Amino acid sequence: MPLVPPPRPKAAPAPRPSDTADVPSSSVLSGNQPEWSVGELSAKLKQTLEDRFGHVRLRGEISGFRGVHGSGHAYFALKDGQAKIDAVVWKGVYGRLRQKPQEGLEVVATGKITTFPGKSSYQIVIDGLEPAGLGAWMALLEERRKKLAAEGLFLPEHRKPIPFLPRVVGVVTSPTGAVIRDILHRLQDRFPRPVLVWPVRVQGEGAAEEVAAAIRGFNALPAAGPIPRPDLLIVARGGGSIEDLWAFNEECVVRAAFESAIPLISAVGHETDTTLIDHVSDRRAPTPTGAAEMAVPVRAELVALVADLAARGGGAVRRRIERDRADLRGLARAMPGPDMLLAGKRQRLDLAEARLAPALAAGAARHRARLQAVLDRLARHSPELALAQARTRLARVDDRAARALRVDLRRRQDGLADLGRRLVLARDSGLERARTLEARRRDRLTGVVARLVQAGRRDAERRRARLDALAGLLGTLSYRAVLDRGFALVRDPEGRPLRHAQEAAAAALLSLQFADGSVEAVPSGAPAPDLSPGKPKRGAPRGPKPTPAKQGTLFEI
Template sequence: MGLLFDSDAPSNLTEFSVSELSGAIKRTVEQAFDQVRVRGEISGYRGPHSSGHAYFTLKDDKARIDAVVWKGTMSRLRFKPEEGMDVIAVGRITTFPGSSKYQIVIETLEPAGAGALMALLEERRRKLAAEGLFDPERKRPLPFLPRVIGVVTSPTGAVIRDILHRINDRFPLHVLVWPVRVQGEGSGEEVARAIAGFNALTSDGPMPRPDVLIVARGGGSLEDLWGFNDEAVVRAAAASRIPLISAVGHETDWTLIDHAADRRAPTPTGAAEMAVPVRAELESLVSGLGARLQAAMRRQMDTRRQAARALARALPSLDQLLALPRRRFDEAATGLGRALQMNTAAKRRSFERVGAHLRPELVSVRLRDRRRHVSERMALAERLVERIGERAGRRLSAADVALRGFPARATGQIRHARERVVTLSAKGERAVEADLRRLRGLIQAQDRMLQSLSYVNVLGRGYVLVRDEAGAPLKTAAETGPGRAVTLQFADGSLAALTGEDALIPPDLQPAAPPSAEAAPPAKPARSRKRKAEEETPQGSLF
């Protein structure tokens, strides 16, 4: 025997809309938990939002609840909340119908001691610091211009896109990515193995060895970043022979790997800026130094030229140099005739005195002595001639032997000279080509500088230049008025427009009024909205 039910029969249950049901649940929860006292550990706290409200989570080892402190309550708190602090919160439980969530609106907050994770983190930090892993002496300087950069991060997040984008903008080079998990179970072991794997690479291997490492991850709560507090990660970073940059979280996030790394970057983008310089700035610096060198050379040449001219002006003229010798020559020429006459007279008197004493016998004796002396000299001369002839014969024999080997040596010298001429010609061609490449690089750098300073590139990113009737650009809204003709210049052309009043905007295009603070649902933490924007943006951003 069975029972028959009519599916079309009317039900006696009350029908609610979703809004009515959510409102009823909200009233029930707020009436039942109007004032509660909860103890838990603060997690995900990043300071007050730009609106002045603070959003975070209270948790224990089994559950967690969202918490909010309104701006007015935040200013009355006796102490400011901190990440990982164990607190006692007094407030009321309410729901957020827009997402079917419940939360506690905190009215008073008292400290109850440090959380378990923070206590464990502090104990681990003291232990590793006692081993000397955080000593400043262990930290190595970063290479000024690395050839290869190794990145340890998740290959699917916005972090790697930000790093690659920044490196390509500043100084494009080879980047190796070691994909790892940056959150959850086993993430610390993967990061430690990645650091050790990069250090195990050799310079002559199939994969180049990085000159600097970047360990990067986006922001998150203490639990999200806990993998980078793992002891294995810290020891791997301290043992790395390659300089390492830690870029975990945001400016306010600190992990143990930050203490062991050689440098800590506030963001992954900041790590990319630390790793490489700006290529355009280096080229500009080199160009400036070259220009200064040329200017210094020109100034040095001008200084030397002026000094030579000053020295030349200080030298006496040719007439001044020859004036004294000319006078001496004239005086000598004047006294030469008289001196010759006096010398002739003195010689004649001397000859007469000597001639008075001459006799034929003395002349015969003198002639015999002279004849004998000449004979001795002639015999000595004959012997000298014979020795000279023998010496000349030996020299001729040696010269004959040397001349026989001269053609071979001359051929080798000619071949060596020809090779030297060819080598010098090749060096000259290479020097001319290098100079042309350098000049071409200087021109390209100036062209890139001109393009980067042009306002047309700004218009290409979506901006508009507003000009008045005379074509002058308008910088403020106060310079315009109702009914004034203006020109809107875009990247691909210009349009004419007419300014108007706010009242002329159609009602359907009027901006909606901002919702009130009481009626609006609690805003999500700023960190979550930023992370969502990073995921929707192709390039990604951490700010």
């Protein structure tokens, strides 16, 4: 509601003398007026303003908003046709606002009136912000719709087909409303399916974040996990005003529905209600009951359809078998008999048999003539003659081979002699290089040995110094050094050291170890131990044992 100025006060009576101590009065003489510092006056004005008004609700238009400051706070002004007031939203409050500040938006702000001494001005510290009236809601909705449409979130090609019969249906709605009961009842009537309900708030602060988290949570379920992943999502809510349905117009909900890999049906409000999630969902249902009808088919109708299709398929198969049987009978009548099929082949066989004898005689005559021709050529070209001619050619060739062999042998001997000379030179050169390398390596080895000996001496000296230091530290920290200074180590009969007087008093016998030996003692109040002759106790001093009557205790002074 708008801020109403307080009524003008009546003329105040003359101030009493006691009032002049705190508040300056015009009736007091100038010389008697108290002096105020600027800080004191600012604090007094701040206290007066906050006590008088406290929390108020202001309606006005946002002006001068340039985004969130680097510190996380937001600064702007609220104005109407008559006045303007500065406004500030602290960082912690800004993150919780359902309606963020926007330039030119008419809002109703709830906050506390206070002053800012640094500028000598008053301002409102805002705790809550909401649009002022239905027109502002619709203007904000249209602006957000245009923004998301420009990004392509409402394009039809992004919509996914709804599965015909989902195995699991996920529902995002309030678990206490009538919506979930209507959906479950309708699914049970049509085709019972397992339903996973993600309970959320469907209006109020934080509802949009819960709906977006539920959609992303269903999509994050593993396909083969312990909780089955739904094949279809239904985001549902009953009817209401635009303020009640505003959670489904939030940008986080719209983007979560757009990013959902699971097909999504939106059923928000009644048939006349439209939210931004309806534009990005894969299908919009007019009511939550309609969403359940879109999600699954009618089981009875599906059974009847399957039975009808089965009957039609059986009839089609029977008709096909009868038609194929008739075609087979017709083809069998048209086929010739076995005698007719073999008659032509028998005739061809008889003709071939009649031609076979003349063909064999003619073939034998041709082969006989060819054999006679070969015998005639062999008689004209005798093998003995060919052998004699070959021996003559071989004798001529024999002399040339011997000469070529001698020439090749001489050439190879010259090559071997040259190779021997080269090998001798290479051997001498390699030996010289090996001697030089050996001398160089010997020098390097001598230097390395010298450095190694020197390094060994230095390491031995370092280790000896460290050992001496550790020996000195061991002597300092050893309990025997403490014993040398006059202290004693108290042990129980089992040889365990005792650190507390209570433990020493509970022991039957004590062993006191000094620097030069050990003695036994009995705590005060403990029974005297058996000191009969026998095996000496552990830690007892060697030599004659003292008598119990003369033995002292640890706690005697």
